[in-house]
Amino acid sequence: MAETTAASPKATSKKMRRQEAEALILAAAEKVFAEAGFGGATMQLIADVAGLPKANLHYYFPTKELLYRQVVQRIFQIWLQAADIFDQAEGPEEGIGAYIDAKMEISRRHADGSKVWASEVMHGAPVIQDYLETTLTEWTTGRIEVIERWITEGRMAAIDPRHLLYMLWATTQHYADFGHQIETLNGGAPLDDVQWEDAKFNIKTIILRGIGAIE
């Protein structure tokens, strides 16, 4: 289906639609915020990465903080999306295993987002604090109940669900947040496909065996 009228010269090609411009800016912002932090990032640099004049950024996102806020909220959504897998599972081996796979995939595909998230939390979550207190707290409580049920059913050892969750978050996100360190220890090269599979396999093996979900 064509635009409202094909006669309009400012249809789709030259004039970017609002949504496209915003997505372009958000992508550039995520990259720059990840590399330089909120304080180190400049609107000028974000504009350069996006290939737009600086003033355009302020047209779509009035302030730097508002732009940052949107970036963080987007990441939080991705962070939560991996949660669904947890619920659909019928046991710890499947549920936690799939959760590790999903979070590792996020660390690989959205490394910049993960870093922005880490930075935000490290600095006391000035923007996302309300989400931590509501959405994240509720999600965590729900998952703790699931794990406790698995323990009661004798499908895994009686470990503290809270510390297990922290270990899952820490370990998977480490591959994004500390990716530079891992890359350096890997001889300067990013992990290849095989190494990522190795990482997933090792993590799953240690944790699932550690909680008594597998032999």
Add this chain to the structure above:
Amino acid sequence: MAETTAASPKATSKKMRRQEAEALILAAAEKVFAEAGFGGATMQLIADVAGLPKANLHYYFPTKELLYRQVVQRIFQIWLQAADIFDQAEGPEEGIGAYIDAKMEISRRHADGSKVWASEVMHGAPVIQDYLETTLTEWTTGRIEVIERWITEGRMAAIDPRHLLYMLWATTQHYADFGHQIETLNGGAPLDDVQWEDAKFNIKTIILRGIGAIE
């Protein structure tokens, strides 16, 4: 033993010795860099926290980057000091167990330092890259050999030592770097003594059992 001469009115009380002033500034800097990141930290704020005029900072540390560099290097030393424990052990249960205890203690006592370190690595290690390529790489290689020997001796399962180390780093440092998130999920209160012991115990249980070092 008194100062060179007790007659000097600017002996010890009023006139801070160089070492003391530097330590005071470094402590304030670590706190501010941890809370705001390198870009977000200001020399003015560091000065305020240290209780000194801004110009004094530039007297002891000519530039902001040099001050930051010293903070990062100090943290790296603490990071490495926990390594010794690893070597003195005669098996994985003792060695890795003690290493977890030591790194958790660092996360608790030097949370700010851990955050500065995390931030530095996340942003591509602009200051500490040479240490990653030399000291850290050598340390890691040495520890991998130890773990491989333990595997050969049948004292633990055949997991990839590299990913085990990453898991150890990630999990222990998470309690410092994501301390704010953990605190929020703990009802807004920092972990108390018992909870820290719980954390250590759960981590050790899962990992040591996960690598087949204990039942």
Add this chain to the structure above:
DNA sequence: GTCTATACACTGATAGAC
């Protein structure tokens, strides 16, 4: 909607009195 030019605030760093 897009972009150039610019206002205004802040920051790192220094000069120079004490």
Add this chain to the structure above:
DNA sequence: GTCTATCAGTGTATAGAC
């Protein structure tokens, strides 16, 4: 060694032409 006053540079944000 310590501190006040200040400079030069940079950053966010906006005004206003197109």
